[in-house]
Amino acid sequence: MIRVSLTLLIFIYLALFLTAVFALWIWFEWNRQRRERHAVRHRVRCSLCAFEFEDPSEEPLPRCPRCGSLNEREHFRIL
Numbered sequence: 001m002i003r004v005s006l007t008l009l010i011f012i013y014l015a016l017f018l019t020a021v022f023a024l025w026i027w028f029e030w031n032r033q034r035r036e037r038h039a040v041r042h043r044v045r046c047s048l049c050a051f052e053f054e055d056p057s058e059e060p061l062p063r064c065p066r067c068g069s070l071n072e073r074e075h076f077r078i079l
């Protein structure tokens with residue numbers, strides 16, 4: 001039988017619990033960032049009226065639904 005003091009046992013359980021919480025936090029954060037990147041994948045901002053719209057087509061110059069101007073596709077950044 002292995003003898004373990006109560007303080008060491010508590011320390012081991014606490015370390016395992018904190019490791020599991022940290023791993024879950026990292027995993028959920030990674031999933032959240034992946035969902036955000038997926039959400040703005042087709043978002044385009046009009047250079048004339050600053051209207052943001054979704055355009056799932058692969059056209060190189062999508063037309064703004066508000067003002068009708070052609071816009072270049074640029075990488076949309078999330079703050």
